[in-house]
Amino acid sequence: xxxxxxxxxxxxxxxxxxxxxxxxxxxxxxxxxxxxxxxxxxxxxxxxxxxxxxxxxxxxxxxxxxxxxxxxxxxxxxxxxxxxxxxxxxxxxxxxxxxxxxxxxxxxxxxxxxxxxxxxx
Amino acid sequence: xxxxxxxxxxxxxxxxxxxxxxxxxxxxxxxxxxxxxxxxxxxxxxxxxxxxxxxxxxxxxxxxxxxxxxxxxxxxxxxxxxxxxxxxxxxxxxxxxxxxxxxxxxxxxxxxxxxxxxxxxxxxxxxxxxxxxxxxxxxxxxxxxxxxxxxxxxxxxxxxxxxxxxxxxxxxxxxxxxxxxxxxxxxxxxxxxxxxxxxxxxxxxxx
Numbered sequence: 001x002x003x004x005x006x007x008x009x010x011x012x013x014x015x016x017x018x019x020x021x022x023x024x025x026x027x028x029x030x031x032x033x034x035x036x037x038x039x040x041x042x043x044x045x046x047x048x049x050x051x052x053x054x055x056x057x058x059x060x061x062x063x064x065x066x067x068x069x070x071x072x073x074x075x076x077x078x079x080x081x082x083x084x085x086x087x088x089x090x091x092x093x094x095x096x097x098x099x100x101x102x103x104x105x106x107x108x109x110x111x112x113x114x115x116x117x118x119x120x121x
Numbered sequence: 122x123x124x125x126x127x128x129x130x131x132x133x134x135x136x137x138x139x140x141x142x143x144x145x146x147x148x149x150x151x152x153x154x155x156x157x158x159x160x161x162x163x164x165x166x167x168x169x170x171x172x173x174x175x176x177x178x179x180x181x182x183x184x185x186x187x188x189x190x191x192x193x194x195x196x197x198x199x200x201x202x203x204x205x206x207x208x209x210x211x212x213x214x215x216x217x218x219x220x221x222x223x224x225x226x227x228x229x230x231x232x233x234x235x236x237x238x239x240x241x242x243x244x245x246x247x248x249x250x251x252x253x254x255x256x257x258x259x260x261x262x263x264x265x266x267x268x269x270x271x272x273x274x275x276x277x278x279x280x281x282x283x284x285x286x287x288x289x290x291x292x293x294x295x296x297x298x299x300x301x302x303x304x305x306x307x308x309x310x311x312x313x314x315x316x317x318x319x320x321x322x323x324x325x326x327x328x
Contacts, residue, residue: 022211022215024209024212027205027209031205034201038197041319041324045190045324045325046190046328055328056328059320063317063319067313070204070316074204074309086151089154089158090154092158093162097161100166101165101168104169104170108173
């Protein structure tokens with residue numbers, strides 16, 4: 001109720017309003033999940049728990065999961081109306097990151113495969 | 122549900138519909154978020170360079186020869202817990218508890234500095250073994266990517282000292298709170314970049 005009352009008083013645009021979604025609990029849950037994901041990555045990388053050719057995929061999946069945990073529990077990216085712009089910007093950023101990394105790897109691997117053998121000196 | 126709650130909810134809807142510009146806090150966080158995303162796009166170029174060059178060791182040492190998994194695990198934990206205490210500090214600041222903010226700022230700084238110390242000693246050890254950035258394309262890309270992340274962490278530590286000084290000198294006024302919000306966004310974002318470094322650079326090599 002307190003938060004709602006404060007909102008009613010805050011009719012002037014641009015005035016600070018604090019409706020924090022963060023809490024000690026959410027940070028602690030986030031830390032716990034992040035530590036679990038980190039330990040899982042190290043175990044997957046160092047043992048044959050996963051089918052060895054599948055290890056890189058497993059590592060990438062764990063990294064994406066951990067990034068998700070960080071975005072939700074540490075950066076508090078939610079689905080609220082205040083976050084629409086943030087989510088859109090993030091989606092655009094992710095698109096650029098995948099274009100740059102995926103595109104570079106693809107193009108260079110293709111060039112590499114089509115290279116004629118270099119004369120050895 | 123009481124009538125008061127319903128009234129408050131409908132008032133909030135009205136507030137959203139004709140509220141004019143968003144609160145400064147939201148706008149500042151959005152602007153800083155755009156900066157962080159552009160920083161991550163810059164990191165993605167370095168990641169792409171590393172991914173392309175990782176195999177070109179020019180007869181020199183490979184990642185599997187050089188990387189120490191225990192060291193990487195320690196660095197990851199330092200950064201993770203530092204992110205956690207930074208979040209708790211930001212929370213205390215939001216609740217206008219400057220003393221608790223200062224208590225949480227201390228471990229945030231110490232763990233960030235410990236991360237940096239481990240990273241620099243790793244770099245020094247590699248250069249001593251003759252595996253400096255000029256040895257091979259793989260090592261050039263490695264030092265650029267990991268060094269850039271380390272430079273960001275150093276900048277974050279300096280920023281943290283500056284924020285502590287502001288909280289002590291000015292108190293938790295609105296402008297200081299907004300800067301603290303930006304700082305914690307920056308610190309959490311560095312953690313996200315580190316997850317990429319840890320996975321793509323270290324764990325992919327030592328498996």
